[in-house]
Amino acid sequence: MATHEQTSPLDVEALRAEFPVLERRVGGDVTSPGEGEDDDQPLVYLDNAATSQTPRAVVESMSDYYYSYNANVHRGIHHLSQEASVAYEEAHDRVAEFIGAEGREEIVFVKNATEAENLVAYAWGLSELGPGDKVVLTQMEHHASLVTWQQIAKQTGAEVEYLRVTEDGYLDMDHAREAIDESTEMVSFVHVSNALGTINPAAELADLAHEVGAYVFVDGAQSVPTRPLDVGEIDCDFLAFSGHKMCGPTGIGVLYGKEAILEEMDPYLYGGEMIRSVDYEDSTWEELPWKFEAGTPPIAEAVGLHAACDYLDDIGLERVQDHEEMLAGYAYDRLTEFDDVTVYGPPGDDRGALVGFNLDGVHAHDLSSICNDYAVAIRAGDHCTQPLHDTLGAAASARASFYLYNTREEVDALVEAVDDARQLFA
Amino acid sequence: MGMGSDMYRQQILDHYRNPRNYGELPDPTFSHAGENPSCGDEIRVDVTLNDDGVIERVSFTGDGCAISQAAASMLTSELVGLTVDELDALDRDDVLDLLGVDVTPMRVKCAVLAEKVAQDGARVHRGEAAVDRTTTE
Ligand SMILES: Cc1ncc(COP(=O)(O)O)c(C=O)c1O
Numbered sequence: 001m002a003t004h005e006q007t008s009p010l011d012v013e014a015l016r017a018e019f020p021v022l023e024r025r026v027g028g029d030v031t032s033p034g035e036g037e038d039d040d041q042p043l044v045y046l047d048n049a050a051t052s053q054t055p056r057a058v059v060e061s062m063s064d065y066y067y068s069y070n071a072n073v074h075r076g077i078h079h080l081s082q083e084a085s086v087a088y089e090e091a092h093d094r095v096a097e098f099i100g101a102e103g104r105e106e107i108v109f110v111k112n113a114t115e116a117e118n119l120v121a122y123a124w125g126l127s128e129l130g131p132g133d134k135v136v137l138t139q140m141e142h143h144a145s146l147v148t149w150q151q152i153a154k155q156t157g158a159e160v161e162y163l164r165v166t167e168d169g170y171l172d173m174d175h176a177r178e179a180i181d182e183s184t185e186m187v188s189f190v191h192v193s194n195a196l197g198t199i200n201p202a203a204e205l206a207d208l209a210h211e212v213g214a215y216v217f218v219d220g221a222q223s224v225p226t227r228p229l230d231v232g233e234i235d236c237d238f239l240a241f242s243g244h245k246m247c248g249p250t251g252i253g254v255l256y257g258k259e260a261i262l263e264e265m266d267p268y269l270y271g272g273e274m275i276r277s278v279d280y281e282d283s284t285w286e287e288l289p290w291k292f293e294a295g296t297p298p299i300a301e302a303v304g305l306h307a308a309c310d311y312l313d314d315i316g317l318e319r320v321q322d323h324e325e326m327l328a329g330y331a332y333d334r335l336t337e338f339d340d341v342t343v344y345g346p347p348g349d350d351r352g353a354l355v356g357f358n359l360d361g362v363h364a365h366d367l368s369s370i371c372n373d374y375a376v377a378i379r380a381g382d383h384c385t386q387p388l389h390d391t392l393g394a395a396a397s398a399r400a401s402f403y404l405y406n407t408r409e410e411v412d413a414l415v416e417a418v419d420d421a422r423q424l425f426a
Numbered sequence: 427m428g429m430g431s432d433m434y435r436q437q438i439l440d441h442y443r444n445p446r447n448y449g450e451l452p453d454p455t456f457s458h459a460g461e462n463p464s465c466g467d468e469i470r471v472d473v474t475l476n477d478d479g480v481i482e483r484v485s486f487t488g489d490g491c492a493i494s495q496a497a498a499s500m501l502t503s504e505l506v507g508l509t510v511d512e513l514d515a516l517d518r519d520d521v522l523d524l525l526g527v528d529v530t531p532m533r534v535k536c537a538v539l540a541e542k543v544a545q546d547g548a549r550v551h552r553g554e555a556a557v558d559r560t561t562t563e
Contacts, residue, residue, distance in 0.1 A: 030531060363491035365465045369433055369533065381464070395466035424434055425492075 008326060009319040016405045018055040021045075026375050041375035044410045049194050049222060049354050049401035050379055051244045054304075058247055061307035062300045073299055074273055074290070084299055091302035092289060098309040099220075099239065100230035101256055105288040108255040108262070109297055109305075113221040114144040116240030116255035117188075119292065120217060121152040123268040124261075125186065131157035134183045136214070138163040138171055138200070139391055140193045143384040144240075145219050149188055158185070165391065169196045169345035176208055184214040191223035192352035195385040195397070196345030197328065199223075199352055202234045210235070215261070221245060225312075225403075226353050227321040237261055243301060248308035252301035255292070262288050269294035320404045324353030327402040327411060331355045334415045340422060344392060354401035356383070359418060362425045364396040370424065371398075374417040376410075433527050434492065441496035446503050447485045458547025460560025462539045464532070467494035471502070471544045481505050481513065486540060493525070493533050498540035500524045510548045516541055535562040 016022050022045065028038030045053060065087065071080035073088045092104035101107060110116050129135070135149045139162045153160045161179045164172040171189075180187055187209035191202050202223075206216040217238040223229055224239070225246035231239055239256040243249055257265075267274055267285055271294035276284045285291040312320065332348030332355055335341050340360040345351055359367055368380035378400045382389045389395060400414050451457075454472035461468045467490025474483040484502045488495055501521060505513060518538045522529055529537050539562050549555035 363465065365491045365533070365536070366434070366493070369493075369530065372530070373432065382466075425439065 008323045010315065010323045010404060012323070012405060012407055015315070018057070019053045019405055020056070021053050022405060027373075044374070044376040044413045046400040046402065046406065046410065046414060047377045047379050048403035048406070049245070049383075049399065051250070052225065052247050052403050053405070054249065055247055055308075055311055057311050058249065058304045058307045062249060062304040065300045065303045070300075072296055087306075088297065088299050088302050091306040094306045094309050095254055098313065099224065099256060100232050102259060105259045106256055106262065108257065108289040108292040109302055110253045110255055110292075111251060111298070112244070112253035113219065113240040113242040114148075114253070116238075116253055117145045117148045117217070117219070119255055119268045120238050120257070120265075121148045123265045123292075124215075125149070125152040125158075126156060127266070129153065129156040129158040129185060132183060133158040133185045134179075134181070135160050136163060136176075136180050136184050136187045136189075136209075137161070138189045139165045140171070140196055140198065140385060140388050141188075141190055142194055142219060142221065143386070144221070145188050145190065145217070146385075146387065149186070159183075162387075163189070165196070165198075165388070168347075169193075169198050171198065171200050171205075173201070173204070176205060180205075180208045180212055180214065182212050184209065184212050186215050186217060188217035188219070190219040190221075191229075192226065193345065193385075194222050194354070194401075195356050195383045195388055195399070197351035197354045197356065198345050199350070202236065206235045222352060222354075226317075226324055228317040231256055243305045243308065246308055247311055249301045249304040252298045252305050254305075259288060262292070267291050267294070271295045273297070315404060321353075323404055324402045324406075325349075325351070327406055327408065328353050328355060330408055331400060331402070331411045331414065334411060335418065338418070338422065341418065344397060353403065354399055356397045356399045358394055358397050359421060359425075362421055364394075364398040366425075367398045367418065367421050370421040371414065371417040374413060374420070376414050376417045378414065433529060433533070435527055438492060438496040438525060438527065441499040442492040445486075445495060445499040447499065448487065449485050450487060451483055451485050456547045456551035458543050458550060458557075458560065460539060460543040460546065460562070462490070462494060462535045462562040464563055465491045465494065465536055467491055467536055467539055469494065469498050469540045469543050471498075471540060471547055473505075473544065473547060475510065479510050481508050481510070484544075488540075490539075491533075491536050493529065494536040494539050497521055497525055497537045501540045501544070505544065510552065513548055514545055516545070538562055 024043045025039040027041045028036045069083040071084040073085040092107040164175045209216045215237040218236040220239045220241040224241040243252040274294040329348040344356045364380035380398045451472035455475040457472040459470040469488040471486045476482045484505045486498045543560045546557045546560040
């Protein structure tokens, strides 16, 4: 059995105090939100890959915006509008710094990672792809990228090739070297798999793509929140992630793109905020990144995302990563002690902050329901990776995913619930 | 030891492990299938009616979570002797009563799958609907 760091580099108790929801008790009526009468069990929140919880500093930054400088951006010269505009623009600078981008020109705010994928697929793919071109994806893509490129390929006549996943949950790099060829125009892959926990070799894949002149799109939805990431080191052309998985609010996501490439791309949405000048015949576009941000943007959410970057950087992403990988390794070791549990993906000491698994003879939704009886929140389903689940031969899997505020005791609570399910269904 | 899991009382687990009326009928008057995409549950129901339109025999096959399969087993045990109109008049509370446990809102779709499949099958048979496959999403 692998051994993992037993101690966390984080003061988890102190961190937890910043997340009011973690004090919640659950178990009662779910038809009205918030703690109610029969909510009597302490919440064990292990669904962080779906959405992370939000610390006070982030919520307060957003209420401060609404209470003291709420106004539309870029349109007004009155005081509040200027304050809001400065805050909104500075949020781009902060996100650029967070991922090592050159500056705000490379940071487009969108609704979520899914929209970032669609933006590039429509604004670049629809005009640049055609018959004879290839888009290389992986078998472990999230639907956000899989469905998007699949459909754009159908519309343009381009071909899609999926890089295989090996028995032990790694990307087949031999296949990658073979598949990424002269006809390849785009290589789009998930950095950390939300179903298997696999950490894909992003820089190596980017090299392969650039050797044949293809662009590289990294789906960072699971990696940006959980580890230090520098777009320069990976040398990706695009990166997508979502605020709500990194202690930030829902409703905002980020598309990073290299400035020279974004410059060449046409807008994806038309309207206000994104134009420089308009007459009845034609229009010209604003500078980057505003060219891609049509209409009133998510201003409060941008302020919240800025605060989330501050929050995570104050803790230190190396330490967040160490803590989570310790928990994932511990969960892996404990769950694999059961003969009738299958854990998917790479070994416990080489994975992102999650474990996907199944218990023989028990449907993942039943398992998740039983965990819920223990107030243990895990996700069950195909995790938006239906084709991958087909290759695993499982319609669904259960998934526990960890973040900076989780503890070993919470992993123990999960294991106890799984053991109860085993006995119940035995 | 756990909370005794409210949704998984022994009766439900028993129907899940030993489903009643499981299998296919040789000459069904109608048969219909459907799924609950959220869990990937699948149910197919075969029904034989007598000349008066009364359900004479019912069976099902399927695959999926314990709630969907136990509900199918319990429901099919109740259908013999009902008219098609009576089948049509059943609603989700009838299934939830049969299960006898509080099904959480997200799992109601699992519980009612067999019922909806049987009802859609009857409607298609009577020419009242053209549902290829039932879904509870
Ligand atoms: C790997 C991966 N990519 C993309 C997404 C899509 O994120 P969102 O739903 O915020 O657009 C998710 C999250 O569900 C994910 O885990």
